[in-house]
Amino acid sequence: MAGYFxxxxxxxxxxxxxxxxxxxxxxxxxxxxxxxxxxMLIAGRFIIGVNSGLNTGVAPAYxxxxxxxxxxxxxxxxxxxxxxxxxxxxxxxxxxxxxxTYDLFPLLLGLAIFPVIFxxxxxxxxxxxxxxxxxxxxxDGKAEKALQRLRNDDDVQEEMMExxxxxxxQLTAPKxxxxxxxxxxxxxxxxxxCLVIQLSQQLSGINAVxxxxxxxxxxxxxxxxxxxxxxxxxxxxxxxxxxxxxxLMDLAGRRTxxxxxxAGMWAFSIVMSVAFLWEGVWQWASYLSIAGVVMYVVSxxxxxxxxxxxxxxxxxxxxxxxxxxxxxxLVNWSANFLVGVGFPFMQKGLGDYVFLPFSxxxxxxxxxxxxxxxxxxxxxxxxxxxxxxxxTDNH
Numbered sequence: 001m002a003g004y005f006x007x008x009x010x011x012x013x014x015x016x017x018x019x020x021x022x023x024x025x026x027x028x029x030x031x032x033x034x035x036x037x038x039x040m041l042i043a044g045r046f047i048i049g050v051n052s053g054l055n056t057g058v059a060p061a062y063x064x065x066x067x068x069x070x071x072x073x074x075x076x077x078x079x080x081x082x083x084x085x086x087x088x089x090x091x092x093x094x095x096x097x098x099x100x101t102y103d104l105f106p107l108l109l110g111l112a113i114f115p116v117i118f119x120x121x122x123x124x125x126x127x128x129x130x131x132x133x134x135x136x137x138x139x140d141g142k143a144e145k146a147l148q149r150l151r152n153d154d155d156v157q158e159e160m161m162e163x164x165x166x167x168x169x170q171l172t173a174p175k176x177x178x179x180x181x182x183x184x185x186x187x188x189x190x191x192x193x194c195l196v197i198q199l200s201q202q203l204s205g206i207n208a209v210x211x212x213x214x215x216x217x218x219x220x221x222x223x224x225x226x227x228x229x230x231x232x233x234x235x236x237x238x239x240x241x242x243x244x245x246x247x248l249m250d251l252a253g254r255r256t257x258x259x260x261x262x263a264g265m266w267a268f269s270i271v272m273s274v275a276f277l278w279e280g281v282w283q284w285a286s287y288l289s290i291a292g293v294v295m296y297v298v299s300x301x302x303x304x305x306x307x308x309x310x311x312x313x314x315x316x317x318x319x320x321x322x323x324x325x326x327x328x329x330l331v332n333w334s335a336n337f338l339v340g341v342g343f344p345f346m347q348k349g350l351g352d353y354v355f356l357p358f359s360x361x362x363x364x365x366x367x368x369x370x371x372x373x374x375x376x377x378x379x380x381x382x383x384x385x386x387x388x389x390x391x392t393d394n395h
Contacts, residue, residue: 001050002057002329003322007136011062011129014054015119021051022116030110048112056309057329061321064313065129066150068159069378073249076310081242084301086115087210088235095228130159135167135318166317166382176320178327190315190384191324193372194308195331197258200365201308202335204265205358206300208343209234209293216293220279221286230290234297241301248302253377254311257303258369264299266362268292269355276352308332314376317385 005014028044060079067075094100099108127146134143143163147156176184181191209216213234217227248257275289308328316324347354376384 001326002054003324003326005054006058006061006132006325007322010137011058011065011132012123012126013128014058015062016123018051018054018058019116019120021047021054023113025051026110026112026116029112030106032109033106044109053329053333056332057325060310061313061325062129064310065131066127068151069380070250072314073254073310073377074246076313077242077246077249077306079309080306081239081246084235084239084242084305088232088239091232091235095232131163131166131318134163135170138167140164162380162382169382170317170319173317173319176323178323181320181323181327186385187316187320187324191327193374194312194315194324194328196365196368197308197311197373198328198332199335200258200262200362200369201304202332202339203358203361204262204300204304204365205269205339205355205361206265206297206304207336207339208346208355208358209296211340212343212347213293217290219276220289222290234294237294238297238301238305241298242305245302245306249306250377253375254303254307254314255369255373255375255377258307258373259303259366261299261301261303261305262362262366262369264302265296265304266359266366268296268299269359269362272296273353273355273359276354279352311376314379314381315384317381 002014005017008014009017025044025047028040028047030044032038032041032044060076063075063079064072092098093108093111099105099111127149128142130143130147130150133139133146144156144160147159147163148154151159174180176187181187213231214224214227217230218224222230245257269292272289272292275285275292278285279289312324312328313321343354346357350356374384374387
């Protein structure tokens with residue numbers, strides 16, 4: 001759906017229209033208690049889920065398309081930074097001392113309308129993606145004006161020439177549907193890479209930590225109240241490290257940061273497993289497990305937290321990009337759901353060894369990234385597409 005709406009209404013238009021879903025979802029959740037209807041709450045949550053899925057596909061693509069080449073990684077990472085800030089604010093407001101009570105939870109859910117209002121006010125002043133305007137809508141003049149606004153410079157001929165070259169290629173290229181992504185060898189390889197990167201984010205076990213961090217900290221010996229505070233502290237660390245990774249993204253590169261992040265998560269998943277195993281024997285093991293959780297999140301924020309969301313837009317030209325984004329978002333959220341639902345059963349079945357399956361998956365993802373994932377830093381879409389075309393021709 002994300003790819004379809006992004007092409008149908010534009011990147012900016014799709015995000016603006018998506019606020020209709022957000023408003024409907026917030027309204028249902030906020031007034032569920034007044035209406036004494038749990039069905040309203042469930043329906044609201046479902047609609048907000050659809051809204052979030054569309055946003056996670058369209059927003060990173062928009063940011064990647066409007067950013068200059070040397071800031072494309074930082075721009076894509078800012079999307080994840082904003083998500084982390086939003087999660088942290090929600091965690092703080094969800095405290096019992098704030099709005100996390102039975103009487104006040106409708107207000108807590110209703111506050112989600114403020115980001116909607118902000119976007120409805122601010123986004124109309126933002127230009128549409130020049131790449132979308134030229135390559136998808138064939139509007140050369142509007143594309144150049146949008147690019148001039150974005151760069152605050154009238155001289156954008158070099159970038160326009162690059163966009164026009166891609167436009168000329170797309171004119172002769174067949175329209176790409178989702179099924180074509182698997183049939184065309186030159187598209188299949190980068191698609192598989194993108195899907196594996198999505199899985200490396202979710203099957204790393206990060207949301208097992210985020211969703212069940214309070215119980216993990218309680219197991220380490222903290223009280224319930226302190227476990228909640230520790231979870232908020234971990235969220236704050238995630239925000240700080242994501243901001244730092246935005247600075248590093250266009251310096252170190254996507255592939256390098258993803259490898260370092262996966263390696264760190266693997267190491268600290270082992271640390272957590274050892275700590276859980278010895279918590280009943282050695283007091284220091286409780287502190288070790290807490291440190292392991294924190295460093296696990298730090299490693300995630302280094303690269304795996306942000307890179308999957310924007311690398312898809314870097315790997316594909318305008319034609320197949322929407323289909324690739326749709327498939328990537330589907331795989332990412334499906335894996336997220338799988339971990340969220342399955343982790344309690346894993347805890348029950350594996351006990352202290354619950355993170356070892358994630359360690360095994362992280363090993364696979366690190367090896368795959370090392371051998372298969374190219375560096376996209378400072379490369380144009382055409383340069384990356386040509387790389388896979390050459391690989392296909394060689395085979």
